[in-house]
Amino acid sequence: MMEPCVVSSFFSEPKTNKHSTIAEDFLFYIDELNQQLDDFKTPASVQCVYNPTKYARECFETYVKKYCNTKKRIMYFGMNPGPWGMSQTGVPFGEISSVRDWLGINGSVGKPPLEIKSRPVNGFDCKRTEVSGKRFWGLFKNLCGEPNNFFESSFVYNYLPEQWMKNNGCNLTPGDFKVIYMPHPSPRAVNNNNWDDKALHCLKENNLLHFYQGFA
Secondary structure (H helix, E strand, O other): OOOOOOOOOOOOOOOOOOOOOHHHHHHHHHHHHHHHHHOOOOOOOOOEEEOHHHHOHHHHHHHHHHHOOOOOOEEEEEOOOOOOOHHHHOOOOOOHHHHHHHOOOOOOOOOOOOOOOOOOOOHHHOOOOOHHHHHHHHHHHHHHOOHHHHHOOEEEEEOOOOEEEOOOOOEEOHHHOOOOOOOOOOOOOOOOOOHHHHHHHHHHHOOOHHHHOOOO
């Protein structure tokens, strides 16, 4: 059986500022990421962005300060906030009853700068249920009984704190964006003869070659 290993040094390295806590450091890095995301140009298909770490800050901070206050051995990552979960409560996989009744978090939730009618932010008054959150937290409630038993070893967050949407409110996830695959140049790669020709074909086929021409 594989032993857990450190894939991120965030929870393992000694804090350089003895006056800050792990939770305060975590919030600092989230705010730093948000500043960079403010300057990030999203793809054209993204028409609206919700960031619940901002408008649901009270609940998000409560979650971090309550449960991200010790070193962890296991980190669970979601992709991004779901429309009826974290986008409503500020908590990853934040299905409302799980957040309120099991995690013990409740509070005021504001509004994003631009709100889509089909994806309203109603906070804990939202009547929809996020199935993924109900499943995720429900599993560990059954296994651990109390939240602190889960968070003693583990923490949950998202790779991206933003929910990206189309005009109609449809959630955009990484699978919705085009990814182009170029053959790896390693000689150990299968069927990798004439790599230059294959790479050039990939660039031409996807209208990318012009970015690298005209410099001579």
